[in-house]
Amino acid sequence: MNPNGAIIVQSNLEIMVEVDNPNYTTARDAIAPFTELVKSPEHLHTYKISHLSLWNAAATGLRAPEVLERLESQSRYPIPPTVVTEIEDYMARYGLLRLKKEDDRLLMESDDKLMFLEICKLKDVEPFIIEHIDDTHVVVDPERRGHLKMVLTNAGFPVEDLAGYTVGDPLPIQLRETTVSGKPFKLRDYQKDAAQVFYASGSEKGGSGVIVLPCGSGKTVIGLATMALVQTKTLILTPNISSSRQWIREICDKTNLTLDQVKEYSGEVKEIGPVTVATYQILTQRKRAKKGDENKEGKEPEMTEEEVKKELANFPLFSQEKWGLMIYDEVHLLPAPVFRLSTEMQATRRLGLTATLVREDHKETEVFSLIGPKKFDIPWRILEAQGWIATADCNEIRIPMDPELKMKYALAPVRDKITLASTNPEKTDIVERLLKYFSKPDDRVLIIGQYIDQLEALSEDLQIPLITGKTPNKEREKLYGAFRSGAQKNLMVSKVGNFAIDLPDANVLIQISGTFGSRQEEAQRLGRVLRPKSDGGAAHFYSIVTQDSKEQEFAMNRQLFLTEQGYAYKIIKRGDWDILMRTPEELAARA
DNA sequence: TACAATGAAA
DNA sequence: TACCTTTCATTGTA
Incomplete structure (x- = not known):
């Protein structure tokens, strides 16, 4: 407790922040990593602690004791006990369940027997279980990894995906020290950190996730740095053709790859190379056209998982090359149908890039489950x-x-x-x-x-x-x-x-x-x-x-x-x- | 074969 | 909320 603190924590998980308080900036920076701003009128801002904001914070390595410590040191009044419990409970849930690969089987495990039993009994979860091994291990359907992750997140038990990835075809990629256009090129510290956090977390900590950085801070460069770390054939998805071309220009300018290795796959040009840059639209378009062919009469809006899978297998973009990394540029613009595809791509390493995790369509949960949790961000004011x-x-x-x-x-x-x-x-x-x-x-x-x-x-x-x-x-x-x-x-x-x-x-x-x-x-x-x-x-x-x-x-x-x-x-x-x-x-x- | 014009979807 | 832009596929035109 701090009598001069700028914040008041309420039992409904809302936090009021006094803007005119001398400690305002300190307080805001302390709570920002695990809260969302919901209202910001002149004098009193309202932040909210949500499950997702806690899990995203947990995924970046923040733990409940530190969250509580931060609240404690900035709060005018004692923290309501329900809030303490809620934070401890929900942050502990991240990592409670883990997905692992063992002898080609996909296992779900937990250290908490009781909770695990309860989760496995959930009506939505049960259908995914193929075999019970013991009180803390079950075998789940590897084909439906993405779907399961969605269901678990929605049920309030996000699973940490440690099952690793199928290795894509190797592709040597080096960053240049001098760009093709003749300028010296060096990663900035935060760019290096972001790529490292993503990649290092690949070995033991899932290796898929989202990096949040402001516009103009060089998100493309972080993509390149990641490619240079992973060294594999890469599929990059962008919201429009001009950013696709921008990616291609950047890759050819700043890495050892050349134009014959980096291809565009869009409505205008359909070429596939070891690195391919495609638009989101081309993926959704393809689906729709095919769907129309398959059933001209009765409308059937939802495709079954098998159909999506078959679609993917016949889609040159996925059948011609074995991708080891997929980069989602501007992941906040990702169209809903691409989520379905991403559900099927859980075995491929995924990097999301965005300036803001907020989606106006409230699909933050999908991004969290299917692309991955937030791995790195840095406040704009620091840059x-x-x-x-x-x-x-x-x-x-x-x-x-x-x-x-x-x-x-x-x-x-x-x-x-x-x-x-x-x-x-x-x-x-x-x-x-x-x-x-x-x-x-x-x-x-x-x-x-x-x-x-x-x-x-x-x-x-x-x-x-x-x-x-x-x-x-x-x-x-x-x-x-x-x-x-x-x-x-x-x-x-x-x-x-x-x-x-x-x-x-x-x-x-x-x-x-x-x-x-x-x-x-x-x-x-x-x-x-x-x-x-x-x-x-x-x-x-x-x-x-x-x-x-x-x-x-x-x-x-x-x-x-x-x-x-x-x-x-x-x-x-x-x-x-x-x-x-x-x-x-x-x-x-x-x- | 290449290209505009058009329309639907997001 | 309604509006605007973009993308892609289809059709029409040279």
């Missing part, structure tokens, strides 16, 4: 302190509705309210002020929004070019070029900004509207401006929302992830604008 990503300030500008809009808003059906609030025309004025404020020669401002109409209108008003999904590639490249060179200092983008990896860096990002509470979107967007600036300058992020509207609620949810990473949102209301929005010249004149 910021080490200079690997730019420092950033996040601001939320709240603007009122004019009376006319207020009336319209009040009368509109619920589902139109968010659009009305998001497209509040008063936003134009704020954007204009911000643009004036950030008009130094080195400033590059990106404006990003969700509604094409709104963007088009603003683009017209302020005479700023706009890139949307239907902008042809030629045009895009031209605009990117102008933006990079400084001929065009401001640029507007629609949702393409979330995906386009070739979008040049900027130091200011203005968000005029965003998706319903998508945390990962906000994180992705901030990532746009986080590349370190050559002059060491800070990045600025402004989110403009309409005050007292649904949009404000959504904005709050969007901000959760970044708040969790230690970014404080400054809230700017009318009245503060005049001070904050003056041009640098005006400010200088005042001083």
Whole structure:
């Protein structure tokens, strides 16, 4: 207990954190590894301890006594006994059950006889058991390893998978010390650590899992480092073709592999090599097409496990090469059907890479069971302190509705309210002020929004070019070029900004509207401006929302992830604008 | 054979 | 919540 502590632990497993407390930062950093942020209004943030957050923490090596010690040292009041029990109980469950391979049989074992018996009797678990050996060992169906892991996690008893992997075909891979493009190349310490943790954990600790790192921190490089450790034929899955090509470029640039060994498998090109980069879509597409062929009449949405397996065996991507490692890029975007495939791929080592484990579809459990637990993460602010990503300030500008809009808003059906609030025309004025404020020669401002109409209108008003999904590639490249060179200092983008990896860096990002509470979107967007600036300058992020509207609620949810990473949102209301929005010249004149 | 245009799905 | 973008396969066109 600590009378000056910043946190209060409640018996429903929620933790309140006082933002204005001098110990706020210490407290937040202490609890972040085993909690999730659920609410972050101005003064009091709410975190939650969930089963999954405890298990993920346990998987990174954190133990219950230390978790309790951290809570104890930051907490204003005694920790409720139920919370202590819950933490001890659930953290102990990770590793209680283990999967092992013995003489080609898949064994499930535990040291706790009673608990083991109870688990084996569970209705969902029983069908997987082939043979009882003794009180602490059973033989389970090796063909359904993934399925079993899912069931166990859902039942509250995650199993630690120590059954190892089928060895893929070997492939010698070395990282270069000088890239093909002639630059010196060396792994950063955290990149080396991340790859090591993943690989070393391969020997005794499962060897599959997820590495969580911010955008722009070199996740691809960690993938390469892992490949160099595992030395095997590798299948890399990415969310779109341009990141596929980015991977191929990086591999050829930074390893000894050459273009004839690294192939793309997508809707456009279907080639397979010792290292193959494929899109998630191509996997789901394949399934659907086949499914349609097989039963044209009666609809049968779920394929049986045998069918999935047969599918896989006939799929060139899996029949032609023996993969020893699969890398899931941006694992938070993994489409649901690919989980089914991953269920069948439990014998292959799997590495997930992501900037945020949060999925808006609540499939975190699937990622945990089927790809693996979190193996490594590092808070954004630490990379910021080490200079690997730019420092950033996040601001939320709240603007009122004019009376006319207020009336319209009040009368509109619920589902139109968010659009009305998001497209509040008063936003134009704020954007204009911000643009004036950030008009130094080195400033590059990106404006990003969700509604094409709104963007088009603003683009017209302020005479700023706009890139949307239907902008042809030629045009895009031209605009990117102008933006990079400084001929065009401001640029507007629609949702393409979330995906386009070739979008040049900027130091200011203005968000005029965003998706319903998508945390990962906000994180992705901030990532746009986080590349370190050559002059060491800070990045600025402004989110403009309409005050007292649904949009404000959504904005709050969007901000959760970044708040969790230690970014404080400054809230700017009318009245503060005049001070904050003056041009640098005006400010200088005042001083 | 290569390519646009189109539509469905996520 | 509704909207937007992307991907892939199919069909049509040169």
